[in-house]
Amino acid sequence: MPSAVLRTILVPRATISPEARERGLRFLLIDAAFATAIGALNSGVVLLALALHIGASEIEIGVIAAIPLLTQMLQAPAVTLVERVRRRRLISVACVFGARLALPVYAAVPLIPDRNIAVDVLVAAALLHYGLNAVGACSWNSWMRDLLPEEQLGAFFARRNLYGTVVGAVATLLAAFALQRAGRSDPGGDRVYVALYLIGFLCGLASTAALAQVPEPWMGRRRGRPSLRRLLLRPLRDRNFRSVLRYLASWQFAVNLATPFFTVYFVRELGFSVGFVLTLTVASQLANAAVVRGWGSLSDRFTNKSVLTVASPLYLLCIAGMIFADDFTGELSRPAYLLALHLVMGAAQAGVGLAAGNIVIKLSPAGAATSFMATNALVGALASGAAPIVGGWLTEFFAARKLHLSMEWTSPSGTAELFGVGIVHWEFFFLLSAVLGLYALHRLSVVTELGSVERREVIQHIVQSARYNLRNASSVAGVRQALAFPADALIKSREGTRFLVEALFERHRDTRAPEVAQEAVGTMLDAAFEPPADDMFDALVRKLDAQPGRD
Structure with missing residues (x-):
């Protein structure tokens, strides 16, 4: 009976009526809401906070932060799977369901008394979770490319991101409240993390059920046995797409050199609680939700490249601004400064995330989107996954060094310091990330997108x-x-x-x-x-x- 249900529900369709398409889009919004709740409750800051809670070292945290990025390389072999099976909905639903089975394993990690075993289990659960998600994402991207009309990409994904961001903000706020109440008590924190990951598992079941209701167009007749090497090398023969890959790779490396360590920096260096860090995340998500539809409209009107040329420098300025957080010593001034940075960063990230995703989809030819998406994911995974590992490995090097920039005024009455900035430890990564981001902007300038404006x-x-x-x-x-x-x-x-x-x-x-x-x-x-x-x-x-x- 289950196999018969799968054959009837998950079978592709030769034609999809406008009514069925609209119904599928509504289910995509439901899927986005629950999937984003999982990300808010179980990934990102919460995952790194769990690693801090069980006593993981900074190098181990760098490895855990790299897993969601490096596992995207699995989209490369997933191309062959999609091309051979040609059942993208079936692959996506099966993979996301298997990935969400790792959430109960996360819930058991705080209950393991041995720190080393707990870290190993956490790493294994993360590999299972993000690895299967990567395989499912490969088929999902190709599926959406053929399901959605090109002229509606910007508007629909802006709307989908808006729904997901609002739900994610609420879920993150609840997680922040729960972790703040637990405080630094180990038994209280254990119970909170167990509850968060079990709730995430229930959200995963609802998300999977909604995704299974979205129709899938036929991929067309297969011509011969697909070669993985040929599929992955085909996008590299497209000169303009190579420029896109260079931009996205350099951008991912620059950004992920610093951002995965924000949580570590706020908790261990500045002394903030995990609840406050999650509150900053909520503020960033709200700013994201407030402007994402505007960015979507601008991407449809001025093209995605034009949006990136505005949003990317703003995001880099926020990363560079993190080096001044330690200079604010007041009880209210430092939190207020970080809050302002996260508001601007969230607004900028809305534009970068939307336009970067859309420009890859837009420049991928119809019928060959799977290979273009997978090549982009492979290159991006190598760049972004290597960045936090490099950052964690170099932490001891930067911990023993300090850079001080000062401006002094000397007069007959003495010498006074007018301005002084000290850069230590993690702050080196923030500055280096911003500098490398400037190179990414240079790579963006050579990308060609029809209709781009200055x-x-x-x-x-x-x-x-x-x-x-x-x-x-x-x-x-x-x-x-x-x-x-x-x-x-x-x-x-x-x-x-x-x-x-x-x-x-x-x-x-x-x-x-x-x-x-x-x-x-x-x-x-x-x-x-x-x-x-x-x-x-x-x-x-x-x-x-x-x-x-x-x-």
């Missing part, structure tokens, strides 16, 4: 709409509107202006005096968008001059 234009439009909102902010609601990302109003106004330009052009199509239309359009554009008016005016002139029958 970063200056994107920022200019955002600032103009924000300035308009600030001028009209006269109440609490007005301030809230001013702080909201103004992408929707920006895009609507630009699209409305474009519509007027096209209508005016059609009206003057048969005239021999384009200067009449030029003058009217120029006046309209100057009134609406003063800085970009010249660019749009020149575009209109070229369009008018290109019409047949003109001298």
Whole structure:
């Protein structure tokens, strides 16, 4: 009976009706909500906090932080599995269900009295959990690439990320409250971690059931036996996709050199509780949720590369800003500074995560998305997985060294220090991460995406709409509107202006005096968008001059 159910429910379809597609998208949102709850309750900060709770060393923490990244390499052999079985939904559902069986094993780790055995079990459970998730992700990515229309990718994934982020923020807040109540008591902490991972297992069952309801299109007829080497090397023959891989690899290495150790830095160096660290995570997730739909609209309007050129530098500035956290000594100033950094970082991460994922999907050709996704995952896993291992290995080297930058003023009355910054231990990683991120931005500059615009234009439009909102902010609601990302109003106004330009052009199509239309359009554009008016005016002139029958 179970096999018959699998054949009838998980079988691909030759055609998918619009109603079935919409129903599947709703189940994808449900899957995102429960899957994100698992991530909030059982992964990331909570997983590293569990490692700290059982007494793992910094090198062991680096290895645990690298497992979710390095296991993405398993997507390479998963390509052959997908190409041969050609049942992507079946593979995805089976893998995520098996991966979530590791959650009860996590729950048993705090109850193991021997520290070394507990660490070994934790590492084994993480390998099982993230390894099977990686195999399932390979088939899931190809499945979504064929299920979703390309023009809806940005909007749908922004909506899906929004649902998941809101649920994840609530789940993280609950985990923070529970861990804060447990405090530093070992028995209390043991019970909290056991409860968190058992709740995560129940969420995993609900997520798997929802994912099984999403329809899958046919992959088409297989032509011969697929070669893994040929499938993985095919994306490397695409010059533009190679540029994307260089950017994503350098970015992943730069970011993951520092961010996995934020939890260790906050708890061991700054003395904060795990509950406070999770509260910072919630703040970052809320900032992410507040702007992710705006980033999605901008990615559809200005392309993903344009979004990355704005969001990536902002994220790097936040990482570099971590080196100043130790300079704030007040009871409120240091937490407030970290909170501000996480708010900005969450907003920037929303743009980076959405646009980076979309640009890979967009530049992957239809029908061959599986191999392109797997190659990207393989390269990204090598880069991002190596970073925390390198960081953990070099921790002793940086622990014994210190860099001090100071500015002094010398006068007849003596010498006074005007400015001084000391960089020690983990702070070296934060600075090095930001510096390496600059190279990643250079690699992004050579990526070609149809329709890309300059970063200056994107920022200019955002600032103009924000300035308009600030001028009209006269109440609490007005301030809230001013702080909201103004992408929707920006895009609507630009699209409305474009519509007027096209209508005016059609009206003057048969005239021999384009200067009449030029003058009217120029006046309209100057009134609406003063800085970009010249660019749009020149575009209109070229369009008018290109019409047949003109001298």
